[in-house]
Amino acid sequence: MAFIYTKRLRGWRLCLFNGCLGISHALVIFNAGAYIAMLPRVAGGLGIPLSFATWTQTDYMIGMALAFPVGVWLSHRIGEYRPFIAAFVLFALASLLCACSTSYYGYLAGRILLGFSGGITLPMGQAMVLKEFPDKRKSIGIGIWSLFTLTPFTLGPPIGGWIADVLGWRWLFWLNIPIALALSGIIGALLYQRGFKRIRRRFDLTGFILLSIALFSFQTLLNQGNDWGWTRSATINGLAVVIIVSGITWVIWELSIRQPFLDIRLFKHRNFAIGALTLFVGFLCFQGLLSMLIVQLQVSMGYSSLLAGLVFLPMAIFAKPISGIFHEITPRFDARLLASLNLVSFAAVYFWLGRFDDTDSYEQLVWPMLLEGVCLGSFFVPLTALMLHGLSPERQWRAVELASLMRIAGGAFGITLQGIVLYQRTPFHLTRIAETHHPLNTAYDRAIAPLLQAGLSESQAWIKVFQLDARASAISAINDAFWLAACVFCGLAVLVWFANPTRQRRPVTDEQLIRREAQETLAEDL
Incomplete structure (x- = not known):
């Protein structure tokens, strides 16, 4: 029987503890966000097609999704800090395997293990934070924890791009090792012999x-x-x-x-079914488009990994502040209204991005990305409130488990599905362009004449024209993906109105407010 230590950390120990948990949380999310900008470098480094490199990202996310409910069960069974420390030791070993592996399938296994070990820590970290704060200050702990949710995801691509360009992509994993081991050692020292209340629940x-x-x-x-x-x-x-x-x-x-393992009976509740489905499909589109654009900016348009990542830096400006605002205003409004406005805004952003036609114009990407940061910050909170409405406290936590797995898995599916859209639409647009570029068409003469005047031979000019056509067809395929996603978000904006209204009619207690904020913050984790 476990002995329960009730004495909480105080002073510098509490500050150190919160800092370590925040960094641990950011490290797991960073290994998903930063890796996107590295995919072309990984493909080149391992000598594999780009689709195989994408496989290493999507399976990382599937491993993370499956680990989330496992982490909840472990925390109930043997407490949080012991499996938390073990998971980060495993995270360091998986990083070593990824850093040293020259075999593709060995590297893929390392990425899956990395995602699974990291995913175990996500629910545990928040539970550990809440236990160290007294009841009156738990909201402060949630606020500190929430600082580390969206930030690594939005800052990950530019930092990951810099690592890939300057240090080399394997350095992502070399840097993981000392950080993960240091975190496990410090947290283990701070919580040494800490007890727990065992909850017997069959796995x-x-x-x-x-x-x-x-x-x-x-x-x-x-x-x-x-x-x-x-x-x-x-x-x-x-x-x-x-x-x-x-x-x-x-x-x-x-x-x-x-x-x-997962309570799928929750789908009998209309609000949960609609909220979870909207989170799943919405994140599927968002994550897939993010990955596709970062990769294609490098592969088709010649951007460096750093420049491709910097395109998404504007999202970081508003994502976290807007998320904080929505934590406050969502209880005062019907979540259907806020969710619908958010989804319509996402659709507007993607219709805007669907007009991209200039590979050298940052302005065409920066302003929509700025608005997309606003949309990202206001995406999770109203949908989580919609999803949990009408459920008992115990079933709310089970709902968060299921929805989190669905959302993370949806992000993995979305990366691949957007790649399929690109694969199918690029040849279509290239064929349409080729229909006009032949010697019997005046458009051919207009395209090739400047190249001939620049001193290129006819064969060299033709190769250059084909390269430009291939780039134009890739841009058109990317635009198709954005337009398709915009239409999906319009449909989701209508779907949320079929849920029941969520505005609270009774006063909400402090305990309910803390629980709701904790659930909303946990739902924002990647």
Whole structure:
């Protein structure tokens, strides 16, 4: 039986503790956000196609998604700080494997292990913060913790781009190792012999294994479908069968036991179903477009990793302040109204970005990204309030578990799905351009004449024209992806109105306010 230590940290120990937990949280999220800008460098460094490099990012996120409920169960079973420390030691070992691995599949295994070990720490960190603050100051702890949610994600791409350009992409993992070990050592020293209250709850190993098989199989199918020819590949067809069988079996199993890995019965509640679906689809579009644009700015338009990451720096200006404002105003309004306005704003941003046509114009990207930072900051809070409305406190935490897994997995799916859109639309636009660029068309003469006058031979001029056409077709395909996402967000803005109103009619206690703020902050984690 565990002995419970009630004495909390104070003074410089509390400050050090909060700083370490914030850095640990930022480190896990940073390894997702910063890595996006490195994908072309990773592909070149490992000698693999870009789609295989993307696979290492999406499986990192799937590992993180699956680990989130595991982290909650471990914290109930053996407390927070012991598995938290073990997870960061494992995080350091996984980083070492990624830094040293020359084999692609060994590197992929390291990335999955890195995501899983990092994902375990996400729910534990917030729980540890709340335990160290007295009841009257728990909101301060939540405020400190919330500073480390969106910031690493918005600052990650430019910093990751700088690391890739200046130090080399493997340095992301070399830097992880001392930071992770130092964090585990300091937190272990501060909380040495700290007890916990054990909550006996059976771990649904069968449900975890079935869901892992379904998610990793589905992600592999999405990542490799273009490379392996979709239905023309026996491997893809086999994966489809595995996904269907494991998915159906998982649903039946989860509905048949008392303590499932994820409480999918929550989907019987209209607000949860609509809120969770909107979070899933919205983050799928956002994360996918973010990754696609950062990669294509480098691959198709010649940007460096740093410059491609800097395009997204304006998002950091408003994302966190707007998020703080929405934590305060959401209880005073119907969450459907705030969510709908946010989704319409996202649609406007993507319609705006869908007009991008100048590879050298930062202005065409910076101003929409500034507005997208506002949208990102106001995205999570109203949808979380909508999703949790009408649920008991215990079921609210289970709802956060399920929604967090869905959202993180949706981000992984979105990265691959936007790649599929790009893969399908680029040849279409290139074909349309080629229809006008032939010797019998005057447009051909206008395109090739300046190049011939510059001293290029006809064959060299033709190669240059083809390169420009390939860039133009990639830009058109990117615009198609933004327009498609804008239409999806318009549909989501209508969907949220089918939920029940959420405006509170009774006074809310301090305990309820703290719990809601903690849940909203946890829902913002990547």
